[in-house]
Amino acid sequence: MDEVTEGISTAEAYIESLRGRALKVYLFGELVADIVEHPMIRPSINAVAETFQLALQEPELATAISPFTGKRVNRFLHIAQKREDVVLQNKMQRRLGQLTGTCFQRCVGMDAFNALYSTTFEIDACYHTNYHTRFRKFIAYTQNHNFVIGGAMTDVKGDRSLAPHQQADPDLFVHITRRTSEGVYITGAKAHQTGCLNSHWLLVMPTMRLTDNDRNYAIVGAIPVDAKGITYIYGRQSCDTRSMETGDIDSGNAHYGGQEAMVIFEEVFIPNELIFMDGEYEFASMLVERFTCYHRRSYVCKSGVGDVLIGAAATIAEFNGADKASHIKDKLVEMTHLNETIYATGIAASYQSKPTLSGTYLADDMLANVCKHHVTRLPYEISRLAQDLAGGLMVTLPSEQDFRSETVGHLLEKYLKGRADVPTEHRMRILRLIENMTLGRNAVGYLTESMHGAGSPQAQRIQIARQMQLDFKKQLAKELAGIKKRQKDMLIKEISDYFGRVFDTNV
Numbered sequence: 001m002d003e004v005t006e007g008i009s010t011a012e013a014y015i016e017s018l019r020g021r022a023l024k025v026y027l028f029g030e031l032v033a034d035i036v037e038h039p040m041i042r043p044s045i046n047a048v049a050e051t052f053q054l055a056l057q058e059p060e061l062a063t064a065i066s067p068f069t070g071k072r073v074n075r076f077l078h079i080a081q082k083r084e085d086v087v088l089q090n091k092m093q094r095r096l097g098q099l100t101g102t103c104f105q106r107c108v109g110m111d112a113f114n115a116l117y118s119t120t121f122e123i124d125a126c127y128h129t130n131y132h133t134r135f136r137k138f139i140a141y142t143q144n145h146n147f148v149i150g151g152a153m154t155d156v157k158g159d160r161s162l163a164p165h166q167q168a169d170p171d172l173f174v175h176i177t178r179r180t181s182e183g184v185y186i187t188g189a190k191a192h193q194t195g196c197l198n199s200h201w202l203l204v205m206p207t208m209r210l211t212d213n214d215r216n217y218a219i220v221g222a223i224p225v226d227a228k229g230i231t232y233i234y235g236r237q238s239c240d241t242r243s244m245e246t247g248d249i250d251s252g253n254a255h256y257g258g259q260e261a262m263v264i265f266e267e268v269f270i271p272n273e274l275i276f277m278d279g280e281y282e283f284a285s286m287l288v289e290r291f292t293c294y295h296r297r298s299y300v301c302k303s304g305v306g307d308v309l310i311g312a313a314a315t316i317a318e319f320n321g322a323d324k325a326s327h328i329k330d331k332l333v334e335m336t337h338l339n340e341t342i343y344a345t346g347i348a349a350s351y352q353s354k355p356t357l358s359g360t361y362l363a364d365d366m367l368a369n370v371c372k373h374h375v376t377r378l379p380y381e382i383s384r385l386a387q388d389l390a391g392g393l394m395v396t397l398p399s400e401q402d403f404r405s406e407t408v409g410h411l412l413e414k415y416l417k418g419r420a421d422v423p424t425e426h427r428m429r430i431l432r433l434i435e436n437m438t439l440g441r442n443a444v445g446y447l448t449e450s451m452h453g454a455g456s457p458q459a460q461r462i463q464i465a466r467q468m469q470l471d472f473k474k475q476l477a478k479e480l481a482g483i484k485k486r487q488k489d490m491l492i493k494e495i496s497d498y499f500g501r502v503f504d505t506n507v
């Protein structure tokens, strides 16, 4: 890990930093020569570049002072020192959702950093290891360079009913295959990895609770994205090749997109100083739960994306001349209500943060899970309403090439007209944006990632069930129903766990 005097400071410098790396990336069965210039990949790079731009334009929102370097650093690399830091993560995420209309790919790394910070502290306290000191050094290094970190948690998992060590093929979960005095070698694959090619480092972590038999799967380490032995296979997104066509209307959101790839590790080396867990399997669940706690309320970003979709729905209603109708206004109110429900639960989870033993602040797990559970549903309903307002043309619209054609272009110009004072092309553009966000490329981020990212819906229900304190609630009911008297004093004393946080007067 080399030292630097100044890290990546602009969006342009970030894009430059992605050039000339020895990445092995496959797309359509072929090696990609240069990811930066690839028309299908570039929109995802532009989306990450916005996180650098925002840091310059709105430093209070998108940067923080690092306790490790004493310098102002990008908030995506900052460890939450206080409740306000957790809250400001959410505000930054909503803003970036508004600016890009897609997944800007840096939340996984930010949430992994924060979760690992407190977990390594607690492993060291238990085993007298030195993971936390190593990790702090790595954090300072990435902050100095202003690097992008990809969080690699989700294994391909094979048979979902079996633990890692029970799988027919041991490589279905990433694991240690070999050890030397300098470090370890890992093999396996991580699926759905957001922004991995647009990152500088990957943080590899276990995906689930582990047992004694899974010790070799309990590995956490940092790996440069261009490390020897890594192969990336690029994920397809609906309508992705539209960005390879001429013109910019049909892609809907020509400038920004998300990115996922499968990352395959074949005997990839991690040196000792970059290993942050090795065999302490009982801490895997702490890491996963803390990561998902941060990450499930990070889905507040979807309220920023929702702002764009609500704007697009209101605009098409205007362009169609339907905006004065009461049901249209009501549908926009409903979309806003749903969107703000996502924001409200996410920001509440952040405001109800509590310090961990390491001092870093952790969001409220109950509210974070409630936020993410809303996110698995509400963007689908918001999308349904947007499609309602858009009309059928959003899926039957002819191509930009036809619109530009000398033979039929004038016919489309005439017959695709909505309100007389609105150019036909504007109407086409807004319809394509709605298509992009609800069926096309950015529906990956707005819909299916909302469903599965940070865990599928059932994972949230399990966490909610664990924390719902039903016995306490039954006691409340029994007291008022007169079944069990004189419980009041005891009930007040029993306020703990989630309700301990709810009624904490230290706010």
Ligand SMILES: Cc1cc2nc3c(=O)[nH]c(=O)nc-3n(C[C@H](O)[C@H](O)[C@H](O)COP(=O)(O)OP(=O)(O)OC[C@H]3O[C@@H](n4cnc5c(N)ncnc54)[C@H](O)[C@@H]3O)c2cc1C
Pocket: 108, 151, 152, 153, 154, 155, 156, 157, 160, 161, 191, 192, 193, 194, 195, 260, 444, 445, 448, 449, 452, 453, 454, 455, 456, 457, 458, 459
């Ligand atoms: C767009 C996108 C971006 C993502 N980005 C990242 C990323 O950057 N980093 C990362 O680490 N991960 C990422 N993920 C992965 C995400 O965390 C997983 O998709 C999620 O954990 C679900 O895993 P899965 O996709 O393998 O689905 P599965 O685990 O196959 O789930 C499918 C269904 O089966 C059910 N199921 C699964 N296992 C069991 C079981 N044992 N018993 C009963 N039911 C079960 C689930 O509840 C669900 O209903 C991303 C996912 C998406 C879609």
